[in-house]
Amino acid sequence: MLIQFVTAAGVLAVLTMVPGPDMAVVTKRAVASGRQDGLRTVGGITAGLLVWGVLTVAGLAAVLAASATAYTVVKLAGAGYLVFLGVQALVQSRRGRSRAPAAAVARPRGNPWRIGLVSNVLNPKIAVFYTGLLPTLAPTGIPPHTGMALLVVVHAALTAVWLGGYVLLLSKARSFFEKPAVRRGMDRVTGVVLIGFGVKVATAQP
Template sequence: MSTSALFAYVLVALVGVMTPGLDTMLMLRHTLLGGRRAGFRALTGINLGCLVWGTASIAGLTALLTASRIAYDVVRIVGAAYLIWLGASALWKSFRRHQAPPEIGVEPGRGALRAGLVTNLLNPKVGVFYLSLLPQFLPAGSGQAAWGALLVLIHVSIGWLWMGTVLLLAAQARRFLLRDAVRRWLDRLTATVLIGLGLRIATESR
């Protein structure tokens, strides 16, 4: 692979990672309502999902999502339902909660990692992103699997660096944002956004 092609890929991956989306929203929610540790667990789950999608793309499995509208829609609808469930359950808890500590605003422990992983795996656009992007930068000839693995790792590494930086900045603002009244409305706002994202994913076309 030429240096110019590698640089172009890094630039495209960086722009994709820096563009706010579902993964950023989920990571910020866990960081602000569950703390830095919960945020990093959610971020770990998100990047594990990227590794799974990247591996599947290299193996050619995600070609099914591009070729089959039914397969794509099944993953999309299940993912949308999961997002709506996450948002609705969080919204319900926010109205029932009174003086509980902010850490219960999101699932503790492994729940944050699971939420990041499942949300990413149930977003078919991640697989389509890899499948449409990687072939444009893979060199011809042998060794394409190794180059593909490298490109996936570069993308995940960029995601770690950028989203990790955003996470640390959000953690610094957490003390103000978790004042009782601010926390309650922040919890409801992020829960509503999750529901909205789920509805958008459920109703949009490919």
């Protein structure tokens, strides 16, 4: 059972480190607002994973994964939210041209924890991932629900550590990112990336 658990944790670690919408959302917030807001965003994302974990163990996520209509509704809502965040970043980059440096580094609107939570909860791929992959990774020798719940906690912990470390790394170079020209460039890049992920989510198949 221990070998199975270590193998499952390794798979989850690799999947956690693959860049995706969560990293783009964290990048946008950490660069714009600093370490504290970046870590709050990570906290919201981690909470979103736990929400999906509870739904998975309860069997509700399987319903979403099996229902084309439910999947499409959540998928389009999540895609729309990512596009909204991306457009917001692009608009902020254009406004930064005419602002004084002190105003250009003002915090963006919105609660960072809620932004992280919503962006993750509206990602139907997590439901498909949890219902399709977790059962195959759950260690034998313990009840399946217990095994999946344990892996959800591991995945959430890995996500918090990985994205939290990424935020701390970004904070080390905060003085560089606070330069107006760099900020505008980062807003544009993250805006385009978020919109790209939104389009990808909207066109993805279950």
